[in-house]
Amino acid sequence: MTVHEHGRYSTGVEDLPYRSVPEAAVGRLAVYLRVLTSMIEQGVTTMSSEVLAGAAGVNSATLRKDLSYVGSYGTRGVGYDTARLVEHIERLLGLTRHHSIAVVGIGNLGHALANYPGFPDRGFPVTALFDVDEDLIGVAVGGLPVDHVDSIPAVCAEREVTIGVICTPVPAAQGVCDLLVAGGVRCILNFAPVVLQVPEDVEVRRVDLAVELQILSFHQVRRSNGNGVGPVVEPINPIAVSR
Amino acid sequence: MTVHEHGRYSTGVEDLPYRSVPEAAVGRLAVYLRVLTSMIEQGVTTMSSEVLAGAAGVNSATLRKDLSYVGSYGTRGVGYDTARLVEHIERLLGLTRHHSIAVVGIGNLGHALANYPGFPDRGFPVTALFDVDEDLIGVAVGGLPVDHVDSIPAVCAEREVTIGVICTPVPAAQGVCDLLVAGGVRCILNFAPVVLQVPEDVEVRRVDLAVELQILSFHQVRRSNGNGVGPVVEPINPIAVSR
DNA sequence: GCGACTTTGTTCCTGCGTTCACAAGCGGCT
DNA sequence: AGCCGCTTGTGAACGCAGGAACAAAGTCGC
Ligand SMILES: NC(=O)c1ccc[n+]([C@@H]2O[C@H](COP(=O)([O-])OP(=O)(O)OC[C@H]3O[C@@H](n4cnc5c(N)ncnc54)[C@H](O)[C@@H]3O)[C@@H](O)[C@H]2O)c1
Ligand SMILES: NC(=O)c1ccc[n+]([C@@H]2O[C@H](COP(=O)([O-])OP(=O)(O)OC[C@H]3O[C@@H](n4cnc5c(N)ncnc54)[C@H](O)[C@@H]3O)[C@@H](O)[C@H]2O)c1
Numbered sequence: 288m289t290v291h292e293h294g295r296y297s298t299g300v301e302d303l304p305y306r307s308v309p310e311a312a313v314g315r316l317a318v319y320l321r322v323l324t325s326m327i328e329q330g331v332t333t334m335s336s337e338v339l340a341g342a343a344g345v346n347s348a349t350l351r352k353d354l355s356y357v358g359s360y361g362t363r364g365v366g367y368d369t370a371r372l373v374e375h376i377e378r379l380l381g382l383t384r385h386h387s388i389a390v391v392g393i394g395n396l397g398h399a400l401a402n403y404p405g406f407p408d409r410g411f412p413v414t415a416l417f418d419v420d421e422d423l424i425g426v427a428v429g430g431l432p433v434d435h436v437d438s439i440p441a442v443c444a445e446r447e448v449t450i451g452v453i454c455t456p457v458p459a460a461q462g463v464c465d466l467l468v469a470g471g472v473r474c475i476l477n478f479a480p481v482v483l484q485v486p487e488d489v490e491v492r493r494v495d496l497a498v499e500l501q502i503l504s505f506h507q508v509r510r511s512n513g514n515g516v517g518p519v520v521e522p523i524n525p526i527a528v529s530r
Numbered sequence: 531m532t533v534h535e536h537g538r539y540s541t542g543v544e545d546l547p548y549r550s551v552p553e554a555a556v557g558r559l560a561v562y563l564r565v566l567t568s569m570i571e572q573g574v575t576t577m578s579s580e581v582l583a584g585a586a587g588v589n590s591a592t593l594r595k596d597l598s599y600v601g602s603y604g605t606r607g608v609g610y611d612t613a614r615l616v617e618h619i620e621r622l623l624g625l626t627r628h629h630s631i632a633v634v635g636i637g638n639l640g641h642a643l644a645n646y647p648g649f650p651d652r653g654f655p656v657t658a659l660f661d662v663d664e665d666l667i668g669v670a671v672g673g674l675p676v677d678h679v680d681s682i683p684a685v686c687a688e689r690e691v692t693i694g695v696i697c698t699p700v701p702a703a704q705g706v707c708d709l710l711v712a713g714g715v716r717c718i719l720n721f722a723p724v725v726l727q728v729p730e731d732v733e734v735r736r737v738d739l740a741v742e743l744q745i746l747s748f749h750q751v752r753r754s755n756g757n758g759v760g761p762v763v764e765p766i767n768p769i770a771v772s773r
Numbered sequence: 774g775c776g777a778c779t780t781t782g783t784t785c786c787t788g789c790g791t792t793c794a795c796a797a798g799c800g801g802c803t
Numbered sequence: 804a805g806c807c808g809c810t811t812g813t814g815a816a817c818g819c820a821g822g823a824a825c826a827a828a829g830t831c832g833c
Contacts, residue, residue: 308748309790317744321723335810344725348792355812363811364799380744381751388743395645399638400739405723411743450746473753474746476739480564480648482587490749492742496643496719499735500631500654501560501623503693503717505551506733508624510716552820578780591822598782606781607830774833781828792817802807 312353313380318343319350320376327369335366382410389415389448389472391463392455393423393433396478400452401429414446419459436466443470450474457481464491555596556623561586562593563619570612578609625653632658632691632715634706635698636666636676639721643695644672657689662702679709686713693717700724707734 308316322342326334336354340347354361354372357379361367377383388411390397400406401416416433418424423433434442443451451467453460453475460479467475468489475491477483480498483491551559565585569577579597583590597604597615600622604610620626631654633640643649644659659676661667666676677685686694694710696703696718703722710718711732718734720726723741726734 311790313745313748314741317741318725318738320744321740322725336812337810342725346792348794349790351810351812352791361811362799363797364801364809366810379748381747382744384751386743386747386750395642399642402638405740406743409740409743411740411747449750450743474750476742476746482561482565482585488753490746492746494737494739494742495561496737497564497648497652497654498557498560499719499737500629500649500652500693501563501625502556503719503733503735504624504629504654505556505622507629507692507717508627510731554820580780589822591824592820594780594782595821604781605830606828607779609780777830777832779828779830782826784825785823787820787822789820790818793815795814796812798809798811800807800809803805 308356308379312356315343315345315349315353316357316376316380318345319353320373320380323369323373323376327373331369333362333366334369334372336361339367385410385412386449386474387412387414387447388450388452389413389417389439389443389446389467390452390454391417391436391439391467392453392459393418393420393428394454397454398428400454401431411450415442415448417442417463419455436463439463439466440470443467443472448472450476453477453479453483455479551599551622555599558586558588558592558596559600559619559623561588562596563616563623566612566616566619570616574612576605576609577612577615579604582610628653628655629692629717630655630657630690631693631695632656632660632682632686632689632710633695633697634660634679634682634710635696635702636661636663636671637697640697641671643697644674654693658685658691660685660706662698679706682706682709683713686710686715691715693719696720696722696726698722 319339322339323334326342336347336351340350343350354367357375359367359372359375361372388406390401390413393401393416397416397418401413406413413429413431416428416431417436417439418433419436424435426433442448448470449472451464451470451472451474453463453467455463457479460477460481461483464475464477464483464485468485473489475483475485475489477491477493480493480495482493485491562582565582566577569585579590579594583593586593597610600618602610602615602618604615631649633643633656636644636659640659640661644656649656656672656674659671659674660679660682661676662679667678669676685691691713692715694707694715694717696706696710698706700722703720703724704726707718707720707726707728711728716732718726718728718732720734720736723736723738725736728734
């Protein structure tokens with residue numbers, strides 16, 4: 288079957304209308320998924336776009352458009368069947384299969400991630416841990432022994448790791464990244480505050496907490512300057528601050 | 531002095547041309563800042579937009595436009611003075627003052643954050659820790675004793691905390707958030723996978739690692755399906771999958 | 774001191790993402 | 804059975820961000 292660049296198309300009984308899903312929508316769909324599963328636990332079987340959008344913190348029109356990407360079928364006048372919707376979103380996000388995770392750098396952050404039950408609970412089992420510290424090798428963290436970084440390529444290939452999480456110090460990050468790529472890992476979540484160089488077919492997402500704080504700082508200062516509380520930055524020259 | 535919606539305007543000697551800075555640009559500026567400080571440590575005094583953009587992983591045109599928001603003054607034919615640029619970006623991001631941080635929920639993740647030197651190093655000193663667990667109260671983590679959650683409003687107000695970081699389990703997150711707001715905290719970084727309800731003048735940024743993984747999962751599956759490796763999801767009905 | 778080269782700052786434009794608004798569709802009520 | 808009201812799904816408009824291209828400007832070499 289040939290694939291058209293965009294368009295939707297029926298493929299018999301199981302109608303899976305794929306179109307190019309905007310990057311931003313993918314992130315929101317993951318959020319809807321969480322809200323929905325939480326609601327299902329509370330016994331909610333149907334939800335309107337208005338309610339779901341409120342719980343997810345987005346505009347209801349945006350939500351409906353996002354859901355149109357998964358080709359979901361709500362019922363007009365009623366809303367969406369929560370269980371059905373979860374199923375469709377999970378399929379679109381590729382959550383029908385499990386994605387093994389490897390964590391590299393079992394320090395403060397690595398420990399927290401390795402022990403976090405939220406990952407395996409959502410279909411992301413942690414199946415490999417790596418560090419360079421001899422004292423850590425062989426030690427079990429969260430029930431899984433730590434392997435040496437040198438074995439990354441072999442172990443990742445063997446255990447079919449699909450996502451690598453980097454929690455090493457900055458100087459080690461690029462080297463670790465290269466090892467993961469050598470082991471066939473195509474998706475990387477990077478906590479080290481550095482921009483990694485990778486082949487084109489590898490996707491890196493960076494979680495940079497300092498950047499988050501700085502963005503908050505920016506808005507904080509912006510707001511303070513505008514709300515009459517008085518000059519907060521650079522009180523030397525008030526006229527330059529009044530905004 | 532009245533403020534025009536967009537435009538730039540000079541305010542005497544100290545020319546601080548503020549315009550509305552796009553959200554995305556703020557995030558990138560924080561990244562430039564990191565690259566620049568790292569370069570300065572290596573003795574680099576000037577950088578061209580091309581080089582800096584490469585190191586930050588963005589287009590050079592985008593970079594120059596971002597820098598135009600800070601009203602920086604590069605030198606044509608030469609590039610940017612790294613030290614001067616850092617100074618300007620820091621001022622725009624409000625990093626000329628320190629922003630005290632409070633961490634709530636000193637579990638796995640809270641411990642990692644409390645011990646992380648990267649925050650104080652970048653002007654974000656951690657000045658308060660809170661938990662509900664009696665066994666933790668009074669215990670020093672990263673040199674700072676843990677206080678009881680009930681004291682959040684008083685302590686935050688007293689220590690002028692500007693940023694609250696929530697690392698509690700999901701059910702506790704909203705309550706903790708309310709306490710922080712009561713203590714005058716206007717910026718919140720939330721690690722609990724839940725959408726918080728806050729007053730309009732409070733900004734929440736959520737770091738949701740499960741969402742990050744799911745986005746990676748989406749692209750992984752998308753890629754696998756397209757590169758001839760064969761159907762990866764739902765191999766039951768091949769005709770519905772071939773894409 | 775002057776020319777050529779380099780690099781910035783900005784303008785324009787294209788494309789994407791979000792929002793508005795409404796017609797179509799479905800359930801429930803009478 | 805038919806109507807009414809509610810909610811979905813989408814077409815169209817709007818606004819914004821990113822990228823290409825260029826003119827201004829300043830430096831370095833000669
Ligand atoms: N801890 C936090 O809260 C936090 C917050 C934001 C960012 N980060 C970033 O996350 C990364 C890890 O932070 P951390 O606090 O866990 O640091 P950490 O020092 O506690 O742990 C780092 C771990 O990496 C290991 N390591 C060092 N070199 C390695 C190599 N070449 N290969 C494999 N492992 C190696 C070390 O043995 C150590 O166990 C750092 O880059 C840090 O900047 C951490
Ligand atoms: N650990 C991770 O790697 C990770 C990853 C992603 C998200 N998260 C999220 O971060 C949050 C914390 O994760 P964690 O692994 O550190 O959990 P944890 O169970 O290790 O720690 C939670 C801490 O919060 C405290 N707490 C509970 N109720 C509280 C309340 N009402 N007020 C103040 N403190 C309270 C507990 O005493 C405990 O110390 C959770 O919401 C989790 O979903 C964690």
